[in-house]
Amino acid sequence: MKEGTTMAASEELGIIGVDSFHYFVRNPERSRVFYEHGFGWRPLVRAGAKLVADTGQASTVYQSGDVRVVVSTPESDSCRAARYLKRHPAGIGSVTFSVEDLDRTWNFLANRGATPIHPIVETREDGGRFRHFSITTAIGDVAFRFLQRTDYSGFAPGFESVELDPAQRAPTLGFKKVDHITNNAPTMAPVKLWFEHVLGLEQCWEIEFHTNDLNPTGANSSGTGLKSVVMWDPRSGMKFPINEPLQPFFKEGQINTFVEDNAGAGIQHIALEVEDCAGAVKSLREHDVAFLQTPGSYYDAAPARLAKKSVDVTKLAHKMDQLRELGILIDGQPENRYLIQIFLQDAATFYSEPEAGPFFYELIQRCGDPGFGEGNFRALFEAIERDKVTA
Ligand SMILES: [Fe+2]
Numbered sequence: 001m002k003e004g005t006t007m008a009a010s011e012e013l014g015i016i017g018v019d020s021f022h023y024f025v026r027n028p029e030r031s032r033v034f035y036e037h038g039f040g041w042r043p044l045v046r047a048g049a050k051l052v053a054d055t056g057q058a059s060t061v062y063q064s065g066d067v068r069v070v071v072s073t074p075e076s077d078s079c080r081a082a083r084y085l086k087r088h089p090a091g092i093g094s095v096t097f098s099v100e101d102l103d104r105t106w107n108f109l110a111n112r113g114a115t116p117i118h119p120i121v122e123t124r125e126d127g128g129r130f131r132h133f134s135i136t137t138a139i140g141d142v143a144f145r146f147l148q149r150t151d152y153s154g155f156a157p158g159f160e161s162v163e164l165d166p167a168q169r170a171p172t173l174g175f176k177k178v179d180h181i182t183n184n185a186p187t188m189a190p191v192k193l194w195f196e197h198v199l200g201l202e203q204c205w206e207i208e209f210h211t212n213d214l215n216p217t218g219a220n221s222s223g224t225g226l227k228s229v230v231m232w233d234p235r236s237g238m239k240f241p242i243n244e245p246l247q248p249f250f251k252e253g254q255i256n257t258f259v260e261d262n263a264g265a266g267i268q269h270i271a272l273e274v275e276d277c278a279g280a281v282k283s284l285r286e287h288d289v290a291f292l293q294t295p296g297s298y299y300d301a302a303p304a305r306l307a308k309k310s311v312d313v314t315k316l317a318h319k320m321d322q323l324r325e326l327g328i329l330i331d332g333q334p335e336n337r338y339l340i341q342i343f344l345q346d347a348a349t350f351y352s353e354p355e356a357g358p359f360f361y362e363l364i365q366r367c368g369d370p371g372f373g374e375g376n377f378r379a380l381f382e383a384i385e386r387d388k389v390t391a
Contacts (some may be wrong), residue, residue, distance in 0.1 A: 009200030010235040012108040014100040017236055018178035019147050020061065020068035020155075021270065022094040024081040026355060028060065028073040035062040035069065036165075038289045040173050043162040044068065044155060051158030057081040060162070061155055064175035067272055068155070084141055089357035090347060092267040094134065094143040095181060097238075102131050102148035109135060109146075112198050117143060128152030138194035139183045140265035173283055174275030179364050180239040180372050184258045185265035188227060188244035195231040195240060204239070205230040209378050210246055224253040228377065239372055243268065261348065261358040269343065269360050271372070277340045277365035278318065281326045290345040291327055299324040305375060310334040317367065331375040337368030341376065 025031050035041045039062075047059040056076030062069050072093075074082035084093045099105045106120060117134040124130075128151035134143045185191045195201045210225030225246035232239045245256040258268055274280045281291065299320055303313045311332035313320055318340055323330055332338035341364040347356035364373070 008235075009108075010202075010233050012104060013200050013233065013235075014105050014108075015146075015233050015236045015238060016098045016100060017066070017238070018181070019096040019098040020070055021092050021096065021178070021181075022070045022072060023090070023359075024072055024084045024088075024093045025090040026073060026085060027090075028058065028071055030351065030356075031071045032060070034289075035071070038284065038287050039064065039175070040283070040287070041067075041069075041175070042164060045159035046162050047072075048158050048160040054158070055079055059159075061159065064173070066177040067175050087141060088263050088266065089261065089355045091262060091357045091359050092142065092270065094145055095267075096132070096145040096147050099146050099148055102133070102146060105146050106133060108200070109198065112200065114198050123157040125152065125154070125157060130154070130157055138191045138265075139185065139267065140262075142183075142265075142267060173280040175280075176273040176275060179271040179273040179362075179366075180241065181270050182241040182243065182268045182362075183265065184243045184255050184262070184268040186244065186256070186259050188229060188242050191242045191265065192229050192231065195242070199231075199233075201231040201233050201240065203229055204232045205374060207374070207377055208246055210248070212248060222249050222252060224249065226253070226255050226377075230372065237370070241372065258358045261354065267359060269362050271341070271362040271364045274363050274365055277328060277342065277363055278322060278326055280363060281328060281342055290350050292343040292345060294324075294327040294329060294342075296324070298329070302330060306330065306332050306338075309375065311336055311338055329373065329376045331369065331371065331373045333369050333371065335368075339364060339366050339369040339371065339373060341365070341373045 036043070041062040041064040044061045044063040052058050052075055056074065056079030057072045058075050059070050059072040062071065072081045074085060076082060080093065102120060115136045117136060120131055120133045122129060122131045128149065130149055130152045132145055132147040134145040137144050183191060196203070206229045208227040210223055212223030226243045227246050228241055228243045230239055230241045243255045245253045250256055259265060302320065306313055309332050315336050316338055323340065328340050328342045330338055330340050341362055344361045346358045346360040348354050348358050350356070
């Protein structure tokens with residue numbers, strides 16, 4: 001660094017992207033079927049016997065593109081997975097970020113009051129180095145881990161490669177990477193302040209709305225609302241929306257319901273970028289993956305909503321009829337830049353089991369729009385409410 005210059009917070013944090021995320025479950029076979037049969041992902045590695053004995057949990061890593069999920073299930077009462085699952089239904093317990101310079105990230109976070117769970121752990125294998133540390137977060141029991149591999153080609157120490165089942169279909173659905181990570185909390189302020197003051201991220205967007213204003217006569221006796229801010233890391237482009245409930249009907253609202261079902265703040269959804277959202281949705285539906293239903297009124301209103309943002313839906317590569325048929329949402333920005341996205345059903349609903357947890361995935365395809373579907377926040381809530389009112 002040149003004398004007299006200072007590094008931006010984003011540069012000092014040095015996140016490259018999401019390396020992986022850790023999903024704690026009690027039913028690993030169900031996860032295997034979901035990732036292999038549903039998503040068409042392949043098992044990459046599995047925790048070896050020594051690692052299972054050391055950590056007390058069994059783990060399998062599934063991968064497609066640059067997306068890796070570590071699915072862990074307890075083998076002992078004191079392991080991290082067991083401790084998480086004693087307090088919560090199945091869910092995302094940690095997110096691992098790859099960073100440019102682990103020491104720089106450590107120093108930056110230490111100076112800003114981060115709370116390490118352990119010091120930097122280093123493993124040297126086959127001439128390479130695997131170094132990482134973890135911190136607690138303001139998102140309930142979620143931990144963030146920071147990782148640097150130097151000439152290290154494996155996933156992590158103690159993991160062994162998995163022999164592929166020849167019957168397993170090839171991962172052809174074009175999953176690319178984690179796009180954004182959305183958190184729900186009973187109150188947003190401490191989470192937002194933590195992202196800002198500890199991680200050094202910046203706020204890039206905010207909104208609050210409630211669907212009860214659709215009926216100004218006051219005849220509505222229900223509705224759902226939220227307040228949301230989006231924190232982002234300008235360098236890597238990683239975005240972290242944070243939602244809190246908005247009264248009236250606080251208790252019944254979508255965000256409070258998540259917090260109650262999850263027994264505290266947590267990661268509500270992870271958005272995965274895909275190359276061809278329409279093709280992926282078609283294939284996923286054929287493989288028993290369930291999505292949120294989008295009411296027809298959403299598509300009736302979409303052309304006018306997008307026209308206000310200078311997006312002409314007749315000029316886009318994706319046609320509205322196709323999106324309507326597949327239940328895919330659309331948002332855009334001037335000059336016909338747009339994105340399409342769809343939300344999977346949450347695990348508890350999909351499996352009809354509260355212990356499966358309220359987490360869900362989003363699929364997103366970017367056609368020039370770097371946002372995260374800002375327009376769909378309100379549009380989808382309104383459409384659902386309108387359908388309820390007219391039903
Ligand atoms: Fe999202």
